[in-house]
Amino acid sequence: MKRTFSVAPMLDWTDRHYRYFARLISRHALLYTEMVTTGAIIHGKGDYLGYNEEEHPLALQLGGSNPADLAHCAKLAEQRGYDEVNLNVGCPSDRVQNGRFGACLMAEPALVADCIKAMQDVVSIPVTVKTRIGIDEQDSYGFLTDFVDTVAATGCEVFTIHARKAWLQGLSPKENREIPELIYERAYQIKRDFPQLNISVNGGITSLEQCEAHLAHLDGVMVGREAYQNPYMMAEVDRRLYGDDRPVLSRAEVAQQMIPYLERHIANGGRANHVTRHILGLFNGMPGARQWRRYLAQNAHLPGVGAEVVADALASLPDAARAA
Numbered sequence: 001m002k003r004t005f006s007v008a009p010m011l012d013w014t015d016r017h018y019r020y021f022a023r024l025i026s027r028h029a030l031l032y033t034e035m036v037t038t039g040a041i042i043h044g045k046g047d048y049l050g051y052n053e054e055e056h057p058l059a060l061q062l063g064g065s066n067p068a069d070l071a072h073c074a075k076l077a078e079q080r081g082y083d084e085v086n087l088n089v090g091c092p093s094d095r096v097q098n099g100r101f102g103a104c105l106m107a108e109p110a111l112v113a114d115c116i117k118a119m120q121d122v123v124s125i126p127v128t129v130k131t132r133i134g135i136d137e138q139d140s141y142g143f144l145t146d147f148v149d150t151v152a153a154t155g156c157e158v159f160t161i162h163a164r165k166a167w168l169q170g171l172s173p174k175e176n177r178e179i180p181e182l183i184y185e186r187a188y189q190i191k192r193d194f195p196q197l198n199i200s201v202n203g204g205i206t207s208l209e210q211c212e213a214h215l216a217h218l219d220g221v222m223v224g225r226e227a228y229q230n231p232y233m234m235a236e237v238d239r240r241l242y243g244d245d246r247p248v249l250s251r252a253e254v255a256q257q258m259i260p261y262l263e264r265h266i267a268n269g270g271r272a273n274h275v276t277r278h279i280l281g282l283f284n285g286m287p288g289a290r291q292w293r294r295y296l297a298q299n300a301h302l303p304g305v306g307a308e309v310v311a312d313a314l315a316s317l318p319d320a321a322r323a324a
């Protein structure tokens, strides 16, 4: 598994339907689940670990800070076939802070190390960390270095650094993805100071050109919102970042391949819009992008709608978009 390009974990966005769709666009991108808390896995009623085989390479992101619970969940993840388990040390939401996990764990590197160690002890897949560059006033390079140093001492070799700090009070999670300044240099410096670690950077990346520029300094890039809102940006990932020249599906072919998937989903009792809501951005930047989005948004939630809604949305587009 090469982590040159990954799609960020995003609650409510990177569910199994989105990930199936993203995989049609890039064969190589490493995909992350939404954050799943240890509490949900251990006490919840649903199956929080389900996915489609096609999604590999696939990492499960866990939220939690109890080493035994995390170890239990990591073991389940390995048994279910996940390729990696990642610990969330970046989410600043109040709910997560109340559970004493997410970004606030940056203040407790020894606890993070215990969590990582507990997981490593029971699985052989990589156990990795996604973190910020700091929290609140603790935003010096030294603070980040100490954190990485302590966690890496467990043998953890893979870090993804969201290159802005988080304010734990006063900003919403959304504001915490926009307001604190992006300082990519911090991630570059970590790579220079810990050359043996695999370091990816995350935050504000919107093009393949930017990915390539970061990759001159780092092992990987992680893209979140752009990969969701403009998913076809991933169509060049395999060729440009992985040197894989095999042809990629056109936008229309991707849409067509979602039809049998949607048929299966509906046959299993699912609703069309649970899938189609993730594919609204497919034609972004093309003539017909708004028509595609509008057709699906207006029709896919109606009672009794079947997979033909995607074919109909496609048929409603101008020829130029369908050929692209």
Ligand SMILES: Cc1cc2nc3c(=O)[nH]c(=O)nc-3n(C[C@H](O)[C@H](O)[C@H](O)COP(=O)(O)O)c2cc1C
Residues within 6 Å of the ligand: 008, 009, 010, 011, 012, 013, 034, 035, 061, 088, 089, 090, 091, 130, 162, 177, 202, 203, 204, 205, 222, 223, 224, 225, 226
């Ligand atoms: C809707 C949404 C949900 C998110 N959920 C998670 C999450 O579950 N776990 C996590 O580590 N980060 C989460 N994030 C943060 C992203 O993983 C990423 O760090 C952030 O969006 C910055 O990257 P970007 O600028 O490429 O979007 C979420 C972001 C968004 C937009």
